[in-house]
Amino acid sequence: MTIPMYVSPEQFMKDRADYARKGIARGRSVVVLSCREGILFVAENPSSSLHKVSEIYDRIGFAAVGKYTEFEHLRVAGIRYADLRGYSYDRSDVTARALANAYAQTLGQVFTTESKPYEVEITVAQVGPDPAADQLYRLTYDGSVSDEPGLVAMGGAAEGVAAALADGFDPTAPLDVALRRAVAGLARAGGRELGAADLEVALLDRARPRRAFRRIPGPEVETHLAAADGSGTTPTDQEG
Amino acid sequence: MGDLRSLTHGAGGSSFTELLRQQAPHLLPGAALGESAVAGAPELPHGTTIVALTCADGVVMAGDRRATMGNVIASRDMEKVYAADDYSVVGIAGTAGIAVELVRLLQVELEHYEKIEGTLLSLEGKANRLSAMIRGNLGNAFRGLSVLPVLAGYDLTARQGRVFSYDLAGGCYEEAAHHSIGSGAFFARGALKKLWRPALAPEDAVRVAVEALYDAADDDSATGGPDLGRQIWPTCAVVTADCTRFVPAPDLERIVTDLVAARRDNPGGAR
Numbered sequence: 001m002t003i004p005m006y007v008s009p010e011q012f013m014k015d016r017a018d019y020a021r022k023g024i025a026r027g028r029s030v031v032v033l034s035c036r037e038g039i040l041f042v043a044e045n046p047s048s049s050l051h052k053v054s055e056i057y058d059r060i061g062f063a064a065v066g067k068y069t070e071f072e073h074l075r076v077a078g079i080r081y082a083d084l085r086g087y088s089y090d091r092s093d094v095t096a097r098a099l100a101n102a103y104a105q106t107l108g109q110v111f112t113t114e115s116k117p118y119e120v121e122i123t124v125a126q127v128g129p130d131p132a133a134d135q136l137y138r139l140t141y142d143g144s145v146s147d148e149p150g151l152v153a154m155g156g157a158a159e160g161v162a163a164a165l166a167d168g169f170d171p172t173a174p175l176d177v178a179l180r181r182a183v184a185g186l187a188r189a190g191g192r193e194l195g196a197a198d199l200e201v202a203l204l205d206r207a208r209p210r211r212a213f214r215r216i217p218g219p220e221v222e223t224h225l226a227a228a229d230g231s232g233t234t235p236t237d238q239e240g
Numbered sequence: 241m242g243d244l245r246s247l248t249h250g251a252g253g254s255s256f257t258e259l260l261r262q263q264a265p266h267l268l269p270g271a272a273l274g275e276s277a278v279a280g281a282p283e284l285p286h287g288t289t290i291v292a293l294t295c296a297d298g299v300v301m302a303g304d305r306r307a308t309m310g311n312v313i314a315s316r317d318m319e320k321v322y323a324a325d326d327y328s329v330v331g332i333a334g335t336a337g338i339a340v341e342l343v344r345l346l347q348v349e350l351e352h353y354e355k356i357e358g359t360l361l362s363l364e365g366k367a368n369r370l371s372a373m374i375r376g377n378l379g380n381a382f383r384g385l386s387v388l389p390v391l392a393g394y395d396l397t398a399r400q401g402r403v404f405s406y407d408l409a410g411g412c413y414e415e416a417a418h419h420s421i422g423s424g425a426f427f428a429r430g431a432l433k434k435l436w437r438p439a440l441a442p443e444d445a446v447r448v449a450v451e452a453l454y455d456a457a458d459d460d461s462a463t464g465g466p467d468l469g470r471q472i473w474p475t476c477a478v479v480t481a482d483c484t485r486f487v488p489a490p491d492l493e494r495i496v497t498d499l500v501a502a503r504r505d506n507p508g509g510a511r
Contacts, residue, residue: 055355077244079355083256084247084263087348106244211351 013142016117020141023119024066029155029186032063032123034131034171035178038206041125042182044155044190045200053202055213057082057094059127061204065155066120066141074103074122091210096126100137100145108143117141121154127204127212131171153185160189175203176224183225196221256352257345257373269341269373269387270380284385285314287339289424289456289463290321290331292392292403293436294417295445298480299392299401301329302449304424304457305472306464307336316464321475323484325350328366328393329477333422338380339387342373349373363395367404367412375410390421394479401479424456424463431455442478446487450474450495454503466496 007015028044030052041063043052052071054062056078064071081102086094103122111117118141126135136148150171153162164185173181179201187194201216208214216224247263260267285307292301303320306313314336321331322343330346332339349369353361361369370391377387391404403415418436420428431452440448450466453474457465466473473492478485 049358051358054358073248074244076356077247079352080247080259081244083348083352083355084259087256087260087344088264088267102244109243109245 016111017142020111020117020119024121024141024154025156027065027155029153029157029161029189030063030065030123031161031165031182031186032061032125032136032152032154033165033169033178033182034134034136034150035175036131036172037175037203038212039125039127039134039136039204040175040178040182041200041202041204042179042186043200044186044194044198046198048200051200053200054079055202055211056099056124057086058091058210059204059212060094060096060099061125061127061202061213062122063125063152063154064120064122065158067118070118071120071122074106074118074120077106078103078124096124096135096137100124100139103139104143104145106143107139107141111142121158123148123152123154125152125204127206129206134171157186157189161185164188176227179221179224180227196225254353254356255369256349257369257376259352260345268376269345270338270377270385283309285309285318285336286462287318287320287333287336287422289420289422289428289453289460290333290390291420291428291432291449291452291456292331292390292415292418293432293440293445293449294392294401294403295442295478296439297401297442298394298478299329299403300442300445300449300476300478301331301390301392302446302453302474302476303331304453304464304474305467306462308462311461313464316467316470317472319475321477322347323477323486324366324391324393325354325360326483327360327396327479328363328391329479329484330370331390331392331421332387333389333425334387335380335385338377338385339389342377342387342389345373346370360396362397363393363402366393367391367414370404371406371410371412373410374406374408378409381408388421390419392479394481396481399481420452420456422456422463424453424460427459428452428456442480446476446478446491447495447499449476450492451499454499466500468496468500 030043032041041053045052054075056062062075082094122139124137128134136152138148138152139145151169183194196218201221203214204212205214290303301321305317307315307318324330324346395402403419405413405415405419418432435448457463476487
């Protein structure tokens with residue numbers, strides 16, 4: 001009689017977590033941060049059609065890194081969840097917190113019961129009337145959820161990007177300053193130059209009345225990035 | 241709805257109506273009435289006259305504000321013209337309760353598609369989705385709970401305004417220049433026929449729309465006329481390549497006041 005193989009729960013979870021982390025670390029990074037005008041999403045994403053950043057509902061946006069098919073499933077499910085909830089109750093009853101909880105449950109279930117965990121990390125953000133009222137929820141592959149104060153970095157070089165941005169982070173900075181800092185952080189951690197064509201940028205605009213999400217097109221991104229050259233101080237210079 | 245996995249797979253694609261049919265069919269417009277609803281319509285508020293016409297930069301749609309229940313005025317300030325999305329508007333005539341639900345569903349349907357696909361539906365696509373919704377209400381229509389909308393929008397491909405009308409079976413017909421629905425439609429249509437010109441400037445088209453509603457209110461008791469005392473003006477929307485916008489109250493007040501003055505002692509309205 002063969003002895004059944006025993007794997008301790010600790011080891012089982014650790015293996016799965018390692019697997020998911022490795023998958024996520026291969027991808028490029030995304031930064032979500034509060035600024036004066038709203039919540040800014042900056043993704044290093046050379047594709048103009050496969051998005052890493054998306055509108056979910058009126059004041060709620062979504063950003064993800066990892067395996068595209070997996071986070072695309074989650075994105076669509078989030079939109080369906082939000083639209084169903086808003087239609088059944090009222091538009092004001094759709095909140096990022098409830099959506100983050102639903103995502104957390106789903107990711108947790110998949111992590112423990114499916115044959116493999118999702119190799120994704122996502123951020124759900126809800127824009128408020130001022131930066132202090134913004135809500136950013138970061139969700140990892142195992143379903144753990146954390147409430148971040150104004151700044152989330154995810155993906156391959158997330159730790160490096162987060163460290164670079166957290167230093168002197170100002171959630172009330174104007175849009176162009178926040179964008180330049182985010183791009184500089186992504187570029188430094190990734191070890192490559194980033195132009196408007198390598199970026200996917202979107203804003204949850206505080207000033208817009210209902211649907212706050214708007215994509216910022218390449219030329220506009222270029223203008224914001226170029227503004228730094230004129231003033232002679234790039235974010236990199238400021239940080240020495 | 242704790243676990244989103246029930247929402248990640250399965251049919252429905254980018255249609256919110258299909259999703260609703262699977263997840264919460266009782267929320268479909270008019271669904272709660274079920275088969276038990278008796279033949280012979282109960283008295284419910286009805287929306288009345290809507291006019292839509294093309295103009296140089298797009299389309300204009302206007303609606304009166306009266307809702308009636310038999311011979312009683314149920315509401316003096318009901319909205320019957322809604323923005324379906326940034327480039328289309330929908331006007332409703334018929335049983336108000338179901339019509340309002342239908343508009344809400346259409347709005348979510350279009351927004352849902354836009355978010356999931358990352359692109360707008362074509363104007364024909366929007367018109368066809370509305371067709372399917374009306375067809376879904378056919379059972380109720382036979383019980384007297386009918387809804388007949390009119391859809392108008394700016395076609396971003398053809399670069400022009402277009403108007404679509406419907407029948408109870410969901411048949412969708414494109415109107416060449418202008419159209420009117422509701423109990424005052426006969427009278428409004430007569431006015432539109434005389435006043436409409438090709439490539440009207442949007443502000444002139446708004447004036448024509450208001451004048452057509454004035455004529456409808458003149459002869460149809462269910463259509464509300466301009467209410468100067470209460471300062472209630474018709475709802476008026478203009479759709480162009482830029483956006484859908486509603487004409488602000490001060491502008492409407494001016495148009496209505498001028499119109500009423502021009503018609504004094506001159507019911508034909510000849511100018």
